[in-house]
Amino acid sequence: MNQLKHLAIIMDGNGRWATNQNKLRIRGHEQGIKTVESIMTYCARDTDIETLTLYAFSTENWKRPKLEVDFLMMLLDKYLKSKLKVYMNHNIRFETIGDLSKFSNKLKERIEFTKEITKNHTGLKQVLAINYGAKDEIIRSFNKLLESSPTSITEDDLDNVLDIKDPVDLMIRTGGEHRISNFLLWQIAYSEIRFTDTLWPEFGPEELSDIIKNYTISKRRFGGL
Numbered sequence: 001m002n003q004l005k006h007l008a009i010i011m012d013g014n015g016r017w018a019t020n021q022n023k024l025r026i027r028g029h030e031q032g033i034k035t036v037e038s039i040m041t042y043c044a045r046d047t048d049i050e051t052l053t054l055y056a057f058s059t060e061n062w063k064r065p066k067l068e069v070d071f072l073m074m075l076l077d078k079y080l081k082s083k084l085k086v087y088m089n090h091n092i093r094f095e096t097i098g099d100l101s102k103f104s105n106k107l108k109e110r111i112e113f114t115k116e117i118t119k120n121h122t123g124l125k126q127v128l129a130i131n132y133g134a135k136d137e138i139i140r141s142f143n144k145l146l147e148s149s150p151t152s153i154t155e156d157d158l159d160n161v162l163d164i165k166d167p168v169d170l171m172i173r174t175g176g177e178h179r180i181s182n183f184l185l186w187q188i189a190y191s192e193i194r195f196t197d198t199l200w201p202e203f204g205p206e207e208l209s210d211i212i213k214n215y216t217i218s219k220r221r222f223g224g225l
């Protein structure tokens with residue numbers, strides 16, 4: 001049986017969910033927050049998952065209309081404020097990956113506060129990927145390594161400077177597209193990947209539980225036989 005230590009999710013389909021309901025795209029992101037809470041709570045309470053990494057905002061998402069970007073920034077701030085109790089009640093540690101330097105000071109302070117106040121929690125580690133792109137992460141990491149003028153580097157050297165070291169066991173993408181979209185390229189080297197047509201606002205613990213069951217019995221060979 002496969003262990004599931006690190007689950008990573010590409011939360012796609014908020015916009016289409018809203019359009020299907022004749023609502024503004026931003027309403028889909030609002031609804032997406034509800035799914036974030038239910039999936040995170042389920043992982044913390046009902047599974048042995050150690051790390052749940054959620055792709056909330058990519059380095060490419062800045063290209064969206066300013067109104068949607070501004071709304072997503074506001075939503076992130078509101079999310080961290082209003083859901084802090086969920087992190088507290090369920091012993092969840094909050095972390096981020098991605099380049100935080102582009103965010104406003106107010107948002108950076110909220111992020112740092114949430115990390116600080118949850119840092120001793122021993123349950124699920126919930127990692128939010130914000131202004132994250134795997135290529136950007138790898139380049140930033142190489143530049144960190146170059147600061148000590150190495151003559152060659154090892155996999156371990158890179159692992160130790162990446163935003164996140166934990167290899168992904170299972171990656172899920174909702175919303176029907178079959179691509180990775182620059183998410184955790186190094187960490188998914190041996191990951192199982194599952195795609196579902198379900199739009200993120202309609203995804204829930206029941207479907208996740210089915211995917212996990214299917215993952216648990218699949219054969220992972222890591223290049224061996």
Ligand code: FPP
Pocket residue numbers: 011012013014015016017029030032033036055056057061075076079128175200
């Ligand atoms: C993809 O849907 C989703 C995003 C770009 C953002 C994900 C954000 C959330 C789930 C809500 C915010 C989360 C937090 C934790 C603050 P899409 O807009 O690409 O949907 P589409 O493919 O149907 O257009």
